[in-house]
Amino acid sequence: MLLFLVAVGLTLIFGVLKVVNFSHGAFYMFGAYFAMTAYQLTGSFALAMLSGAAGTAILGLIFERVFMSRVYGRDVLMQLLVCYAFVLIFDDVVRMIWGPEFKSMGMPAAFQVPPLFIAGGVVPPYYLLLIGVALAAAVILGLGLARSRIGKVIRAAAHNPGMVSALGINTGLIYGGVFALGGMLAGLAGALAAPVRSLTPGMGFSVLIESFIVTVIGGMGSILGALIGALLIGLIRSFGSLGFPLFTEGLMYLFMVIVLVSRPTGLFGKEVA
């Protein structure tokens, strides 16, 4: 589910801005560090989550306005270089602020309870929260983009930014907003991951690779695709570790290859006109 949150941010940014945001993992990392710091200062889990999400949203907005907005429509290599440069810069910034050693936020007391047994499976209550948050994000995003006015503007901007701009809508603001939203989702995922994963500079990278697999399987730009892709990857990992413990990673990539060969745009991707 965390993978879904990271992947959906990635897919959203790609869908609207047509940029493959390689620095997306860094927002996940910042989300985790912001949450840990807020949790240590206030002791409130809700505030920790909020600061993880809000902090990365602001960071995303600044990053988009100052740097990314300059490379729209440029060569893909240029965009990739800018993003990759920031992966390294952000890692070093984290190292300077929080230090190179790994950290742990700790599970809030409210969730330090025995796991539930549902239909023969073991489910920790904290993971129910993760599922809930991710599903809520999926529904809000899905409905928001499809039904609301802002959603319509965003979709219009994705298709024909010139026209949207001509209609008197500030596309820069839309782009910044979408990037901030994408960053926020990754930050929220990082904040939610903080209690169960160790925090290190560079922690975003492995998550980034997996969320790329998810978006590629689901189809670049599709929210439903990201959700289904994340679930599929989760299932492949679980069953893979039981059936083919030495080939779990391979299975994931093999599945991606099969999807790409049979449907080059991913399961829910649309042909690019």
Added chain:
Amino acid sequence: MTRTRKPGVSRRSTLALMGAGAVTFAAPWVARAQAKTIKIGMPTILSGRVAQLGTSSRNAVMLEVEKVNAAGGLAGRQIEMVIRDSKGQPQEAARIARELVNTDGCEMLLDGEASSGSFAVHEVARDLGVLCIHTCSEASSLTADPKQHIPNAFRCVRQGIHDSIVGAGYAAGIAKTKGLKKWATCSPDYAYGRDTTGEFVLYLKKFAPDVEIISESWPKLFQPDYTEVVTKILQAKPQALYSCLWGGDLTSYIDQANIYALFTQMEVFAVNMADYTALTVVKNLPKGIHSGDRYIKTFPATPENAAWGDAYKAKYNEYPTNWSWQNATAVMFLNEAVKKANSTDGKKVAEVLTGLTIKCPFGADGTVTMRADDRTLVGYAIGWGTTIPQEPYVPDVKAGDWKTIFELEAEWKKSKGYT
């Protein structure tokens, strides 16, 4: 048309070049002969995921070097450490080691590399003949394999095989008392994880023959999410779990396994748990995880060890790591050997170092020895105990017995064809 001179480099310029070359190469030697300070080179890992270990190695070395320098230095020469970052890359470690000797004029090397890099540095030491002490690599073959034996290289580090023997002996004792027959393992999927787990299981079955391994998991190194590993272990319902996950991977694993209440359902043996880097980071450390000692200031329970741990903490504001005590011990060995040899000449120091026993806060009986036949550290404090969530973290460490370690190590060496 006849040529008066063949194309190419003339004799005169060849001679000039050779002269320049000789001066360039001889310069460090000349400088060295005159130098009052003695430079000791140290490649170690100062960036990346294990930077903390490299930093703690550097800290420990500096702590000891300051003491030696304050007491007059090595045979009257002040030590100047030249410490470089290899980023954990073997080729970089080898390059740096060579450069430290050839360009920087270092007369000795402390090799603060993990196993991968230390084999590369070992080859440089073989080639250059410079005195080299490995201070971090725990891979047993580095000194157990006779092919690696060179008179100028030593290992001042604990060893995988020693840890496995002591750990398995301790675990077998508990397995017998508590009737733990079904075991699972969960270790990182690379050489260290596989070798260490293999050796542990080998000796566990030797000491407790009715133990059976019913589930094995090999998560990737630095894997962020262990859900599928945790659920797989829970499904297998073992009575005990062995793991040699370490550092951030171990703390992540504990946090994730905790919410599945894994630690209440089985006895957990995690060899790398009792290291301050892991102990102080985990916020909800479950009680009763069995662990080997890495570095803990209460084991050995001597005032010297406690004082050393506190002095380190006072200077660097954090506790030392396993790599710290090993590096500190290496400096202690050098200091003692130079005193005995009354010289800083690498060859003479190496001769004295072979078989040398010194007083040391980290010795099982207050001393440690650089064993003569394979030039490796023995007699260091080694033991296992159970963890509690606050200081002293491992209140009661059961010490391993060096007599048993020596016997089984000799058997193991024979089985590997090393002797």
